[in-house]
Structure formats: structure tokens, C-alpha cells
Amino acid sequence: MKTKQDIHGWIALDKPEGLGSTQALARVKRLFNAKKAGHGGTLDPLASGLLPIALGEATKTVSWAMDGQKTYQVVVRWGEARSTDDREGDICAVSDHRPSDSDIESILSRFEGDIEQTPPKFSAIKVAGERAYDLARAGEEVELAARTVRIEKIEVIARPDADHCAFSVTCGKGTYIRSLARDMALALGTVGHVARLRRVAVGPFGENDMISLEKLEELGHKAPGDNAMEGVLRPIETVLDGIPALAVKDAEAQRLRQGQSVLLRGASAPIAQDAVLVMWGQRPLGICSIEKGSLKPKRLFNL
Template sequence: MSRRKAGAKIDGWVILDKPVGLGSTPAVARVRRLFGAAKAGHGGTLDPLASGVLPIALGEATKTVPFVMDGRKAYRFTLRFGEARSTEDAEGEVTAVSDVRPDDAAIRAALPAFTGDIEQMPPAFSALKIDGKRAYDLARAGQAVDLKARPVRIDRLELVARPDPDHADFVVECGKGTYIRSLGRDLAQALGTVGHLSALRRTAAGPFGEAAAISLSKLEALGHIPALLGALAPVATALDDIPALALTEAQADRLRQGQPVLLTRDAPPSGALVRAESGSRLVALVRSDGAALRPVRVFNL
């Protein structure tokens, strides 16, 4: 029996402009195969019916995924008034209808209630787990989905266009764990009607924006590793918000071996998370105790 090929050591981020109709997991698999990478992950799921920024981590970049997951997200979405759907997007079955169509003034008046720190009920068709099972699997099987409301943060929610009475276009900036489908559902209900998302596009995820994103077709057209490597963002891009500290190569070697580095001066304050670098190379994420740096994540770059 032949052994599976381990894959190449490819380290960095691919900022994929995910197309509508492709799930996040298949998108990661296709990018991983293109690069022949040994390891891959992504910085936040996008529904198949959503498009836009899907940061894909290859190799050592997978160690920085939590920092992208925890980062700010930005979206554009279209809310379709008058129809509620089981999935809260265009994929589901119609579950309720309404003749009410709010005007622009009513919509704008409702938006402040959905900004700041709010409680949000996740959609039944979501990847959240209930007793070890995905909520969407239970929902598709017709079983009751018992989810709890949870706190999320929305920093910006703005009406930007009104193509017709049935549709309204919005931009939103939000924190980790926010479901835009739930936001659309709840906003429609607050306006005395029902609704679902007819379009959704993520425009930013952590430090990655759509201006830097590349389509799958363009990636596939590059075709070979030297050209593909030009589409990689450095591993450290995901850590741009974390202060950097320059170390000597001897200090870097201690961190690579999992050992602390004592600092006689200019030590970061106790508890601070710092990006340790030697030259231009990312070495580790370290936490300061006020006198020494202790490795939290070590990178093999």
C-alpha cells in the first residue's frame, strides 16, 4: 500500500475571493491542492451563497488563524423584505410572508438598536454544535434546534441603497461570531415584516480586505508554484495589530527551543503579547512577565 504524499512546506496566507456556490471547506481543499501544501485552514467560514474574502492559511500560517477569527469583519448584504426562509437566506424554503414594506426613514430609525453590544440568536442552519452535532444537520433532519442567544458586537450598520421596495442594501462592520443572516431576520422583524438575505459579500476579515483578494479562477490560471507563491501574503500579516520586538539570533534560538528570553531593559509590560522577530523573520508569539519573554507560539519559518 503506497503512503500518502505529505505535501510541500508552503507558509503564508491566500486571500481568496470566494465565489457564490462554493463552500468554505471545498474552497480550502482546492487552494491546498493548487499549492500542494501540507497543511491548510481558513480564517472564518463563509456560507456557500456568500462571496468575498476567505483568508486561507497554509503551513505555519495556520498557527495565526485565531487572530483572524477574532478580528473585525465587514460585509455588504441585501435584505429581501416580505419572505422569511428556513435558512434565513435564499437557499431555504419560504416559511412566512408579509405585505409590509418599510420606507427608508423607518429602516434608518431601526438601525441604532442593532449597533453596539447586542444579543443575537444564531440561525438554526449554522455550524454551531448541539450535543456534539451540527445545528444545520439537526435542522435538515427536521429536528428541533435549541440554540441560545449570545452577545455579539456590531460597530457599524448603514443603509446604502434601496433598489426597490422589496430590497435594501446595507454595509456592516462587526465582531467575532456575528451572523449576518440573523441580523437581517431580526431587522425585518423589528420593522414589522419578515425577510431574508438575498445576497451577502464579506469585504474584510481581520487585516485582509477585498482589494487584496484573488479569485479562484485567477489562482488556477497561475498554474505553477513559482507564480502561485507570488499570491501568498506573509504569515505575519495576520499579526499586524500585535507589537513587534526585534531580538538577536541567539535570543531567537532560545525561543525556538521553547525557552524564555530574559530582558534586562525595554521589557514589554507584564501580560503583553508581542511578536518576536529576528531580522525580517517571524520567530514566535511571546508573552511578557515583565522581565522575560515566554513563547506562546513558535514558528518554523
């Protein structure tokens, strides 16, 4: 068996439909022969598109990827409600009503900004220690509390027929697109579910950054070797664009690496910060906080 490699960085995987996020992660980890891997936000097997995968020390920045804004392209099917709020569930209600284009446009503003949203019964949220989807599959009635989520923008991008409408949705952490489809349908006097879902952006990653499993496998076959595919990796600090950066000198870097604080001197010293990216030359040293004029290590990278 080949020795696992210390590979560090991000892959913006274009996950295919039908593959779970954990399965996709395992395949990428195996292709890179990486010691550590994690993903920055689950995609249901039904969904395709952008699944950010962190390798090595990039796993220490996963929470920043998960907190990033996301953009989805979703096709809603009007006239059928499903138990899972997507096409994989059983039909549980039907309606003959189909909303007009103008009806759809008229309700979009209701679902923008901070809104209250009840998650789908088939979701990974825990209820009394159990996953909601496990309870739902066992036939138990699941009551989930509404939560506040933020939707920055919804727009119609296509209306292929009376039964379907395609939307682009840009939203914050914790938003369920299946709940959004269900609630928009109810607001339009009908029922509905997600027929197709694709994620096209997560934080700093977009469509142009995505690479398929097939392409990764092809690269691995063309140029076999432990470092063959490192050229497609994005740097660890890619997902940290939204936090301040601070450069340190050699002596300061050594103190931080030993778990010690560094006093920031001078009138231009940064004010208190919960998280700053500390750079040591061209290398990211890690994430620190600034407290009472001192730089304190929080999560350092072993590079």
C-alpha cells in the same frame, strides 16, 4: 504524485457563490501543492467574497484572523421569512408590509454596539453534541441561546426596489448576518431573509487584496513550478498587525527556539503581554508571551 511543498503565507481568496469554504480551501491547497492549509473564518456556500486562507506556518495564526473585524455587504429581501434565514431555505412566513427608507434608517442604531442575537437554527453551533443544522434538517425543534455580539456600523448602501435593501455591516466575531436580517425585518413590522451576501473585509484583508480561484489557476498555468505563485502570498505576520512586536538577537532567538525563556532586561523592558510577535531580523520567529519580565515561547514558526 508531486511532493507536497512547505509554502507559508496568506491568500485572500475571493470565494465564489455556490462553493463551500472547505472545498475552496482544498482547491487552494492543491493549487499551491501545500502540505498544510486552513481558513480564517467560514463563509456559507451562498455567500461570496473574502475567505482568508493560511498556508503552512501561517495556520498557526488563524485564530487572529478569525478574531478580526469583518465587513459584509448584504441584500435583505423583505416580506418572506425562510427556514434558514437566507434564500436557500423554505418560505415559512410572509408579509405584505414593506418598510420605507425612513423606517429602515430609524432602526439601524438599535442594532449597533453590543447587542443580543440568537443564532439561526441552521447554524454550526453544537446542541448536546450535535450541530444545530443537522438537528434542524432532521425536523427537530432547535432552541439556541442568545449571545452578545458587536456590530460597529450598519448603513444602507442601496434600495433597488421596495422588496430589497442593501446594507454594509461591519461587525465582530460570532455575528450572524442572517440573524441580523431576520431581526431587522421583525423590528420593521415585517419578515425577511438574506438574499445575497458578500464579505469584503476580514481583519487586515480588504477587497483590494482578494484574488479569485480562476486567477490563481491562470497564474499556475502561465508559470508552472513549485514556487510559481509565491508572489501572491501575503506574509505570515499579516494578521498579527494588532499585537506588539519585539526584535530579538541571535542568542535570544536560539534560546526561544529551544523552548527556553529569555529575560528582558532594562527599565524599557515591555510589561506583561499575552501575545507579542517576535522578529529575528526580517523573519518572524513566532508568538511569545511576556510574563514576570521574561519572554516565553507560545507558538514558534518552523521557517
